Amino acid sequence: MLPSERDVLFPLLREGAPRYLEETLDGQQWTEAELRIYDVYAHYDVQVNRFLIAFRDLELGIVIEEGWGKDYPLAMMAIPIQAASFHPLFQRGDQASGHGARVSP
Numbered sequence: 500m501l502p503s504e505r506d507v508l509f510p511l512l513r514e515g516a517p518r519y520l521e522e523t524l525d526g527q528q529w530t531e532a533e534l535r536i537y538d539v540y541a542h543y544d545v546q547v548n549r550f551l552i553a554f555r556d557l558e559l560g561i562v563i564e565e566g567w568g569k570d571y572p573l574a575m576m577a578i579p580i581q582a583a584s585f586h587p588l589f590q591r592g593d594q595a596s597g598h599g600a601r602v603s604p
Contacts, residue, residue: 520561520586529586531563535570536581543581550583560587 512519521529536546547565554560565583572578 517563531584531586532560534583534585535568536583537570537578538581541579543579547581547583554585558588560585 534550536543536550538546551562554562563584563586565581568580568582569577570580
């Protein structure tokens with residue numbers, strides 16, 4: 500693939516990714532979950548990388564987006580969080596691919 504072709508192809512694939520994913524669901528409903536990462540020492544990059552590596556290597560789902568946010572554990576007390584939204588590939592009771600294990604509740 501030539502670099503110029505890559506520059507055109509990748510943005511098109513990235514733009515169409517949600518549609519392609521929805522087509523592969525084969526009648527299943529689209530679900531989205533959010534993970535909020537809190538770290539008193541502000542080592543968010545380490546925590547997010549751990550999550551992403553485990554999530555990708557275990558093939559648990561597809562990360563839709565990640566970014567910064569705030570959470571309010573007490574009234575008027577905002578704390579920073581790193582949030583990741585993802586689409587889990589398995590629902591409770593679904594068969595895990597190739598391993599014969601089930602996702603526990």
